[in-house]
Amino acid sequence: MTEDEDADPVGEIHPPARDPQEAFRAIAERVGLVEPGAALDLRLLEFANGVVDLCATIADPYGDEESGGNAGENIRAELYD
Numbered sequence: 001m002t003e004d005e006d007a008d009p010v011g012e013i014h015p016p017a018r019d020p021q022e023a024f025r026a027i028a029e030r031v032g033l034v035e036p037g038a039a040l041d042l043r044l045l046e047f048a049n050g051v052v053d054l055c056a057t058i059a060d061p062y063g064d065e066e067s068g069g070n071a072g073e074n075i076r077a078e079l080y081d
Contacts, residue, residue, distance in 0.1 A: 020048075020078070021045065025040050056071075056072040056075040058072075059071035
């Protein structure tokens with residue numbers, strides 16, 4: 001099968017795959033920090049955003065503008081709430 005570059009061009013930045021707050025809530029639910037379906041309080045959201053920033057800062061040196069930015073920018077675009 002031939003690759004279709006028009007369907008997924010190299011360097012294209014895709015829109016966020018999910019709602020960051022929902023992703024954080026699902027993790028918090030899975031590890032028992034919140035009851036199923038419960039909303040996250042501000043402290044948990046701030047913690048989650050802090051982890052996102054830490055990961056993105058580590059990834060900042062990787063990538064370049066010609067290929068769509070760096071890994072840190074992509075992490076922030078996907079997961080900053």
